Amino acid sequence: MIARFFSRRWRASRRGRATAGIEFALAFPIMLLFMGAALDFGMINFYASGVEHAAAAGAQYALVKGNTVTGANVQKAIQGAVSLPVSVSATITVPGNATSPAAAPACGCVTGATGGFSVVAATCGSTCAIDGSAAVYYMYITASANYSPMVLNLSLAKSILGNSYSVSRSATVTMP
Numbered sequence: 001m002i003a004r005f006f007s008r009r010w011r012a013s014r015r016g017r018a019t020a021g022i023e024f025a026l027a028f029p030i031m032l033l034f035m036g037a038a039l040d041f042g043m044i045n046f047y048a049s050g051v052e053h054a055a056a057a058g059a060q061y062a063l064v065k066g067n068t069v070t071g072a073n074v075q076k077a078i079q080g081a082v083s084l085p086v087s088v089s090a091t092i093t094v095p096g097n098a099t100s101p102a103a104a105p106a107c108g109c110v111t112g113a114t115g116g117f118s119v120v121a122a123t124c125g126s127t128c129a130i131d132g133s134a135a136v137y138y139m140y141i142t143a144s145a146n147y148s149p150m151v152l153n154l155s156l157a158k159s160i161l162g163n164s165y166s167v168s169r170s171a172t173v174t175m176p
Contacts, residue, residue, distance in 0.1 A: 040149045044165055047147045050084040052169040055143040057081030058090060059171035062105070067137045067175050071101025078143050091142040096121025105137040105175055119172075137175035144168030 061077035062069045071092035078090040092101040095108030108119040109128030122128065122135035146164040 036150075043150065044147055044167065047084060047086075047145055047165075048167045048169070050082060051088055051143050051145050051167050053083070054078045054081045054088050054090075055141055055169045055171045058092075058141045058143065059173045062139050062141065062173045063175060067105050069139070070104055071139075074139070074141060075101055078141070084145060086145050086147070088143050088145045091140075091144075093140045093142075095119045095138050102139065105139040105173075107135040108138045109133075109135050139173045139175070140170065141173065142168055142170040 055078065058074045058078040058081070062074050065073070074092050075090045078088060082088045090101070093099070094102040094104075094106035096106055107122050107124035107126075109122045109126075109130065110117050111120055111130055112118050119138045124135055124137070126135050127133070128135055145167050147167060148164040
């Protein structure tokens with residue numbers, strides 16, 4: 001009687017272990033996919049933070065140097081501030097000139113309405129038509145980096161999301 005009780009118990013526990021193994025085999029890949037997505041999301045935010053720091057470092061360098069700064073020097077400051085495992089590209093432009101890197105800051109006046117503004121080229125020291133202020137030096141700094149997903153680098157994800165994510169941040173520097 002006792003032996004029969006224990007043999008039934010042993011068989012029932014064996015069946016339970018098999019069920020748990022099957023459940024684990026089904027749930028584990030899904031759990032890994034979610035963990036990988038969380039890892040990639042965190043890395044994208046890490047890259048965005050690094051690129052933002054690089055753009056801010058370039059803007060700070062331009063502000064400290066004033067209107068004698070060159071675009072090439074701002075690019076060097078951006079590259080020196082990068083703590084990412086990839087290179088960060090920098091685009092330095094000024095009002096009225098779309099070439100990068102800009103040789104030097106250019107004067108401009110702010111135009112636009114609430115919700116957005118732009119800077120148009122103007123002669124240094126001239127009076128701006130919109131608010132009567134004097135035209136000042138401006139420089140636009142944009143830093144960007146590409147992040148290739150580590151975990152979600154599957155063919156299905158590539159077809160939907162592309163091979164990499166471009167992370168970019170910009171800053172506008174006003175120099176009196």
